Amino acid sequence: MPRAGARPMSDLRRISDAVAAAGLALAVAAGGIPAAGPAVPQRVVSINLCTDQLALMLAAPGQLASVTAFAQDPRQSAMADAARALPANHARAEEVYLLRPDLVLASDFTSPASLAMLRRLGLRVEAFPAATSLADVDAAIGQMGRALGRQDAAATMQARFRADLAALRADIPARPPRSALYEPNGYSPGPQSLAGEITAAAGFSDIAAEAGLPYGGTLPLEQLVMLAPEAIISPGPAPGTSRGYELLQHPALRNLRARGIPMPRSDSDWGCAAPQVLDAAGRLAAARKAAGR
Structure with a gap:
């Protein structure tokens, strides 16, 4: 029999859980514990030629589900051979939705109407700015690594990119x-x-x-x-x-x-x-x- 005035165990457990949750929220807000980011995507669809190629280089095996038809054209794509191993899409919102992606890779220049529709359908969309400098290339590698949950692979690629660029510039x-x-x-x-x-x-x-x-x-x-x-x-x-x-x-x-x-x-x-x-x-x-x- 519980003592007079004692709270039932279920109430104590609820209070304890609430205190713990509040403490966790305060710790995250203070920077003591990293906040959880988006889950690592398992089924990625790229709808831009440039994101196609960078994703082909950084994605884990089986992570990339589709790239654009442009990526399979050697006149336009430096990764045409690798791209031909994947189903092609034509960047239309309807076909992309039917591919059931948990991440869509796009460009800032992708049709705004298509991007808006994909987001309204509840899909996560990562848009990449067009590169106008070599520094933008370095930044795009890092952005792609974060989007795919492949930060270590991206960091290795960035280090190689910076070393190769430095070697070129040393020979000007x-x-x-x-x-x-x-x-x-x-x-x-x-x-x-x-x-x-x-x-x-x-x-x-x-x-x-x-x-x-x-x-x-x-x-x-x-x-x-x-x-x-x-x-x-x-x-x-x-x-x-x-x-x-x-x-x-x-x-x-x-x-x-x-x-x-x-x-x-x-x-x-x-x-x-x-x-x-x-x-x-x-x-x-x-x-x-x-x-x-």
Whole structure:
């Protein structure tokens, strides 16, 4: 028989649990105990070419359920072979929902309507900003590691990325040869862009700055010829695409290339926040050194 005035054991247990919960909440708020983050996702769907490639590099076996069809195209993706082992999606909210993901990887440039619909359907969405610098690539690796619960793998990748970048920058000549990044329709990305930083890491300067285009813009072919860069860097031919590529075959541009440093084409490893951008820089640096520069 309980003593007179004694609380029943169930009441004492409820009070004890409440005190413990309150103490735990105070400890978390004070920083003494780390708050639990989102559960490690087990079924991840990527709906952006750049998140496709970085996820393919960092995801645990079986964690990535689908990537976009773009990731399977070697003209656009540096990870096409690995991507072909997974089902492809076309970034439509309805098909993504039917894949039953517990995490969707997207870009800030993914259709806002699609992102809003996925979130309304209760799906967790991680959106990545577009990379405009090599520092953004480093940051994207860390963000992907956190999103996938693969922080250790991401930290290892970041360390390798930083070491490789430092090695490239240590080999930049005192007088870098002048280069032009020249794309369809005469667009030049400019030095304050991811492509511009790739060429700088390879030991080239960018004449777009001389043309007043530090952040990129259209560089008329006539102005390009007058600036007379020592190297022209352009994408390879892309059959079935726009007529803008025809400018890259202009005789004046061919003459500039013939007189300058033979350069590799900008390729599928140029445009995304992934470690392959340093492979692109390495190819440029090798071409520069082969020309004695």
